[in-house]
Structures are given as structure tokens and as C-alpha cells.
């Protein structure tokens with residue numbers, strides 16, 4: 235299976251390196267198309283596959299083509315690819331907001347998969363949600379799921395609208411977590427811990443709480459009840475958060491992200 239990654243930026247290289255690390259493909263079967271000659275030279279030095287600067291030199295031999303350029307570069311990309319496309323080729327796009335139908339029509343392609351990964355994909359801890367056009371076969375979907383799973387977890391959704399929702403939850407989600415972590419680190423510093431102590435206290439608390447949650451059957455609310463003894467410290471904190479509607483604010487933030495994802499998808 236020959237894989238062509240178009241766009242040798244953050245995500246394109248993350249995929250190339252994850253595929254090789256997991257031995258799902260070899261560098262002989264990996265091609266990278268990068269328009270910037272300087273970046274192409276840098277990528278070639280990494281020895282992770284053959285690097286090209288022109289679509290006509292590599293598109294024809296690819297079975298799966300991964301579109302990893304910025305959404306604003308998609309129209310120019312489609313125009314440069316369209317003349318060389320074989321309808322049996324599978325396109326996997328990770329471009330935020332660019333719809334499956336737009337990709338299929340612009341490329342005159344039938345087999346289009348659209349995925350929304352997130353940043354922790356860079357360390358194999360990503361969350362990807364993907365959907366596909368009807369022409370993609372089950373075998374091709376499994377193949378793509380295996381590729382995406384090299385960067386973390388991947389789930390398939392039937393409805394494309396779920397991709398916008400995934401953008402608002404797992405796509406933008408790492409920033410919400412860092413926002414909460416940052417506030418807790420600031421609180422720790424105000425209470426007298428130095429910067430590195432504050433970072434350790436907070437990051438280890440997040441890691442421990444998530445691991446405990448993953449290893450149990452309790453919901454978040456059940457865990458909160460378990461650790462909030464009557465008249466105790468956790469109860470005092472939770473009372474303050476509830477009075478300030480922090481929970482509702484976090485939901486409103488995610489809803490704002492969903493609204494923005496939908497707007498971007500229309501433009």
C-alpha cells in the first residue's frame with residue numbers, strides 16, 4: 235500500500251513518523267509532497283520516505299492520499315491534483331472545516347474520508363474522529379482506521395455533523411484542559427509553591443485523576459461525591475465552582491467552538 239502525504243508540516247510529519255514507528259508501512263512505500271523547497275529539503279534529510287515537489291510525479295502511484303495542508307490552501311491544492319486523479323484512490327483529509335462533498339467534487343474523486351485529529355497525536359495519545367463517503371469500502375475504512383490508530387484512538391461516525399462536534403470536544407479540547415491546569419498552577423503559586431513544584435502538583439494530579447477514572451466504573455460526579463466529605467476542603471472548592479457556574483461555562487465554551495466550526499464549514 236503506497237501512502238502519499240500532502241503537506242509536510244506538523245500533522246503530515248506526525249503521520250509519517252507514526253506510520254513508520256508502528257511498522258504499518260515502510261519508508262519505501264511512503265511519499266511526501268511538500269510545496270516549500272526549503273521544507274522539502276529538511277524532510278528529505280529525515281529519511282522517512284521519498285519527498286516530491288510536484289503532484290504529477292507521485293500522485294499516480296499512491297493508494298491512499300492524505301491531505302494535510304491548511305484549509306486556506308485547499309482550493310489551490312485541489313486544482314493542482316485534479317488532473318492526475320484515479321477514481322479508485324482513497325483520499326483522507328484532516329483539513330479542519332473542509333467538507334467531504336467539497337473534496338469529492340473539487341477532485342472528482344469518490345472515495346473520501348474526513349478525519350479530525352488533535353494535537354496529542356504527536357505523541358501517540360491523539361483522539362481522531364472520522365467519517366467517509368459511501369464509495370469507501372469496509373476494507374478501506376479498516377485500513378484507514380489502522381493508520382489513524384497509530385497516533386492514538388480513532389472512532390468512526392456515520393454523520394459528518396459529528397466531525398464539527400468532535401472539533402469542539404477533542405479537537406479544541408486540549409486547550410480547555412490546559413486552561414484549567416493553568417488556573418490550578420496559578421492557585422498553587424499564590425499558595426507559595428515555586429513554578430516547577432506547581433507544574434508537578436497539577437500535572438500529576440490531572441494524570442492521576444484521569445488514570446483513576448479510566449480504571450473504574452464511577453462517573454465524574456460519583457468520584458466528586460466520594461472525595462467530598464461533609465464540611466471538608468473539596469466540598470468547599472466544589473461549592474465555590476458551582477456557585478460560579480464553572481461547569482456551565484465550560485459547556486458554553488465547547489458550544490461556542492461548535493458554532494465556530496459550523497460557521498467555518500460554510501465559508
Ligand SMILES: NC(=O)c1ccc[n+]([C@@H]2O[C@H](COP(=O)([O-])OP(=O)(O)OC[C@H]3O[C@@H](n4cnc5c(N)ncnc54)[C@H](OP(=O)(O)O)[C@@H]3O)[C@@H](O)[C@H]2O)c1
Nearest residue numbers: 241243244245267268269270302303304305307329330353
Ligand atoms: N495541528 C493540529 O493539531 C491539527 C489538528 C487537527 C487538524 N489539523 C489540520 O491539519 C492540517 C495541517 O495542519 P498543520 O498544523 O500540519 O499545518 P502546517 O504545519 O502549516 O503544514 C502544512 C504544510 O503543507 C504545505 N503545503 C501547502 N500547500 C501545499 C500544496 N499544494 N502541496 C504540498 N504542500 C503544501 C505547507 O507549506 P507552506 O508552509 O510553504 O505553505 C506546509 O508545509 C490543517 O488543515 C489543519 O486544519 C491540524
